[in-house]
Amino acid sequence: MKVSIHGNELELKMGDITKQTTDAIVNAANGLLMGGGGVDGAIHEAAGAELLEACKQIRQEQLNGEYLAVGEAVISKGYHLSAKYVIHTVGPIWYTDVENKEMLLANCYKNALKIAVDNGLSSISFPSISTGVYRFPVDLAAEIAMKTIVDFLRDHAFGKVVMTLFSEEDYKIYTTKLKRVLQ
Numbered sequence: 001m002k003v004s005i006h007g008n009e010l011e012l013k014m015g016d017i018t019k020q021t022t023d024a025i026v027n028a029a030n031g032l033l034m035g036g037g038g039v040d041g042a043i044h045e046a047a048g049a050e051l052l053e054a055c056k057q058i059r060q061e062q063l064n065g066e067y068l069a070v071g072e073a074v075i076s077k078g079y080h081l082s083a084k085y086v087i088h089t090v091g092p093i094w095y096t097d098v099e100n101k102e103m104l105l106a107n108c109y110k111n112a113l114k115i116a117v118d119n120g121l122s123s124i125s126f127p128s129i130s131t132g133v134y135r136f137p138v139d140l141a142a143e144i145a146m147k148t149i150v151d152f153l154r155d156h157a158f159g160k161v162v163m164t165l166f167s168e169e170d171y172k173i174y175t176t177k178l179k180r181v182l183q
């Protein structure tokens with residue numbers, strides 16, 4: 001499904017985010033930025049070992065050795081990926097980040113988009129942040145993601161946003177929510 005919003009394009013598709021050719025892809029990382037399972041592991045594997053080194057450097061130099069906070073985002077190169085950049089963000093964990101989960105998930109999308117704009121990028125692909133091992137209900141996550149992205153595109157001349165869903169079920173949920181947000 002593709003829609004035009006204020007001269008921008010928003011596309012929802014099924015696919016593997018590591019194969020996307022947008023300027024940046026977004027990684028649903030954890031605060032350590034050391035790779036992991038799910039989409040994080042797939043991105044590190046496809047990007048190569050340089051990505052882990054870059055993430056270590058970001059933690060030392062930009063985060064003073066601290067974890068990347070939930071809802072925040074940082075950018076690195078994409079190394080062996082088709083995408084030139086990876087924007088790493090940390091989604092909220094449904095069962096442990098008890099307060100402001102909805103706002104924190106919205107912040108992931110907002111801050112990733114902001115960092116893309118700040119770096120002069122005009123296309124970005126997102127995975128379904130927090131809905132894997134972080135257990136955020138897909139229905140609610142999709143509503144937040146679609147609302148946040150549509151609000152952003154209504155306010156900015158950006159370019160293209162791709163939502164890359166990993167299952168047909170997720171694709172259906174995100175398309176239903178997008179249609180509702182656009183009504």
Ligand code: ADP
Nearest residue numbers: 016017028038039042129130131132133134166
């Ligand atoms: P989180 O820890 O934020 O929940 P996960 O990686 O566990 O992140 O899952 C987030 C979503 O990413 C899930 O819907 C999962 O199916 C999906 N996913 C896993 N691998 C890929 C991939 N290669 N491309 C796109 N989406 C993926």
